Amino acid sequence: MAVVVILTVTLNAALDVTYRVDALRPGGTHRVEDVHTRPGGKGVNVADVLTQLGEQVVATGFAGPQLRALLPGFVPIAAESRRTVAVLAGAEATLFNEPGPVISAGEWTALLSEFDRLAADADVVVLSGRLPGVAPDAYAQLITRCPAPVILDAEGDCLRHGIAAGPTLIKPNQDELAGLLGRESGHPADLAAELGVNVAATLGSDGAVLSTADGVWRSRPPRAVTGNPTGAGDAFTAALAVGLARGRSWPQILADAVALSAAAVAVPVAGAFDAAMYREFTDLVTVVKD
Numbered sequence: 113m114a115v116v117v118i119l120t121v122t123l124n125a126a127l128d129v130t131y132r133v134d135a136l137r138p139g140g141t142h143r144v145e146d147v148h149t150r151p152g153g154k155g156v157n158v159a160d161v162l163t164q165l166g167e168q169v170v171a172t173g174f175a176g177p178q179l180r181a182l183l184p185g186f187v188p189i190a191a192e193s194r195r196t197v198a199v200l201a202g203a204e205a206t207l208f209n210e211p212g213p214v215i216s217a218g219e220w221t222a223l224l225s226e227f228d229r230l231a232a233d234a235d236v237v238v239l240s241g242r243l244p245g246v247a248p249d250a251y252a253q254l255i256t257r258c259p260a261p262v263i264l265d266a267e268g269d270c271l272r273h274g275i276a277a278g279p280t281l282i283k284p285n286q287d288e289l290a291g292l293l294g295r296e297s298g299h300p301a302d303l304a305a306e307l308g309v310n311v312a313a314t315l316g317s318d319g320a321v322l323s324t325a326d327g328v329w330r331s332r333p334p335r336a337v338t339g340n341p342t343g344a345g346d347a348f349t350a351a352l353a354v355g356l357a358r359g360r361s362w363p364q365i366l367a368d369a370v371a372l373s374a375a376a377v378a379v380p381v382a383g384a385f386d387a388a389m390y391r392e393f394t395d396l397v398t399v400v401k402d
């Protein structure tokens with residue numbers, strides 16, 4: 113198989129802390145049964161999934177003093193990176209994502225030159241996650257200077273700015289889709305038409321829809337998977353990146369993304385997936401024109 117290089121950018125990397133409790137009781141004291149920590153943030157998770165798929169991946173972003181040892185290639189910053197906390201109670205995950213550090217002008221300049229160096233050799237670039245304390249057009253700046261196709265997974269203002277800069281594909285979830293459309297319900301194809309961008313939307317139990325200028329497709333996993341959905345969106349993004357980098361057809365890309373994200377739900381931590389389930393679902397997942 114030809115080697116392709118995927119660059120992931122995590123501007124707001126985090127120490128992801130996962131607590132397992134028997135039940136979540138607001139106002140109560142919880143005896144944590146199990147604690148798991150790992151470097152996270154959406155782009156880091158995407159990179160972890162790509163590595164497990166055997167793809168060549170380069171990851172960059174900002175890392176504060178404590179996170180630097182875990183993310184050695186990242187651009188160092190003076191302030192500490194954030195933490196995120198996921199509390200798992202049975203099949204339900206409750207997330208607390210800190211805002212993240214303020215980035216100085218010099219640190220941003222250092223990131224831009226690192227990005228230029230790495231993006232020059234990338235087949236696809238993934239920009240994902242909430243921004244730390246940088247300008248809201250930070251993703252737009254990266255997209256504008258990027259020579260490779262870009263997948264953008266973000267929300268709010270930075271997503272709107274980013275879309276205006278012309279990414280190849282955006283990956284909203286249901287809430288982000290509603291936010292962009294300015295109404296509770298709407299079809300990803302409405303958004304693709306309104307904004308002139310390819311949209312791969314994850315819609316929970318309604319599966320996923322890919323809307324492009326070439327067509328609109330919907331896909332669902334062959335059966336519901338229980339587990340921890342945290343990070344399933346990052347597995348979805350990882351599959352989109354592989355598909356784009358390898359020049360696969362849109363329906364193939366969507367089917368692979370649905371199979372991989374379902375297999376990620378089966379594994380309790382973000383950035384990992386159940387390889388056997390992924391293989392099984394790859395053969396069984398359905399894609400229909402929507």
Ligand SMILES: O=P(O)(O)OC[C@H]1O[C@](O)(CO)[C@@H](O)[C@H]1O
Binds near residue numbers: 126152154241346382
């Ligand atoms: O950048 P955010 O949107 O706050 O999301 C970050 C968090 O989301 C996850 O990537 C899961 O998608 C966690 O690992 C955590 O780091």
